[in-house]
Amino acid sequence: MIGLIIKDFINLKRNIKVLGFIILIYGISSYIMKDASYFGSIFTLVFGLLMLTTYGYDDYAKWDNYALTLPINRNDIILAKYMVLLLLTFVGAVINILFTGLMSAIQNTHMDTNMLRDALIAAGLGFALVILFYSIVLPFITKFGIEKARIICILIYGIFFGIYMFFRNIIQEGNSPVAAKLIQVLEIVRENVYIILPVLVIIAVVISYMVSANIYRKKEF
């Protein structure tokens, strides 16, 4: 199975230059705008997007047909994809943290512990959101293939964004009891973020993996 993970990372090697370029562009923008936190999570998102690229490469080469003749089983192929997702998103989150740290150092912003804590939580949140997003998307890609699943990805992204905007509006409008309740819930989440996030991510990934593996077992090539 390690071979499958290596295969995806070798395929992504070509994208390193593009990623370097993106980091540079955002670095300059952050410097001009004097705010790094806004861009940090972009990296988690971009690394997450690379996940779709690995599916694109496999699809183009008709890799799965061949991979299934190698000494690996169908579950291995799915498991390897989830490992790649976790690794990619993790690397994205690490770059996010490094980027935020580097930018504040360049801009001479004094970073106190509270700010550091917030930056870490933001990175963790970005990580969790990307993983949650893919936990929903990967079973669709497994079922329909990357080409058809692209539309579904956009749709799910839209739903995520819609939910976010919905809650944001409620909170911004202010004084309703719903808003108060919501803020209260968010506070609880914020305080227990170290527990809630990992648990949520693990549950989502495990369920998603089980659904994908089940779909893939029945698939024909």
Added chain:
Amino acid sequence: MGIERITNAIEINNVTKHYKDFSLNQINFTVPKGTIMGFVGENGAGKTTTIKAILDLIHTDEGTINVLGRDSKNLPKDIKAQIGVVFDGSNLHDNMNAKNINFIMKNIYPNWEEKVFNHYLMKLNLPQDKIFKEYSRGMKMKLSIAIALSHQSKLLILDEATSGLDPIIRDEILDIFMEFIQDENHTILLSSHIISDIEKIADYVTFIHKGRIVFSKSKDDLIYQHGIIRCRKNDIRNIDSSFVVGIRENGFGAEVMIHSKDRFKRIYQQFEVEKVSIEEIMLFVVRGKEMFE
């Protein structure tokens, strides 16, 4: 069960698979260990579908398949590691090179032999650093074959591995297969619509037509038992139809393909029986029969 003990590398029993516009019907044939089985038929006859069934890439509706003595469904990894597969397309990513493949396969095959792989790369003139996008079709096929031969394979399953290649490369590849089959525990299933390749190297020939197996026999028996006679159209009436495989009529007369050549010769001494090729047998079976009916 060890490979030494089995007699057939592949056994296919009554395999049926229905699609909307195509069906594999009651496929039965065996590939004896230590032999090369040529799997022939026109495009769309069901060769690739059968191979996919053998490799458990599709789920069959009926029947069973044994590969190296085990049920082909969910073959254990140690058995899969002994099978080398080459498909029509290379199925490898365009932006990789042979070095990358070596690294990947080293981490997939427990029995991967880096030295053997490098030896084949040299022998087949395959550059290690060139990405596959820049490989020709022939080079891609040769690379796939090099992979298939670099993990102590006992069984090679090749789907149209020589199609679309020039005669020189094809010959080169056939030589490698002949070298591989020298070990009595090695077996090859080679599907192709290039009959000359099959005639050159196969011990057995399985012919599939419209999703059905027409015959699965030893190549020598096929060639020995069949024959063609050239006669006038009127003479056809005098031949017992149970001998006739197919008839082709032309302006001057008719060509009749018969089987059971020895018995035929004893009964019909007036006809000169000519030798046939596998290709002619296929053409008479498929096209001659339609005319005969």
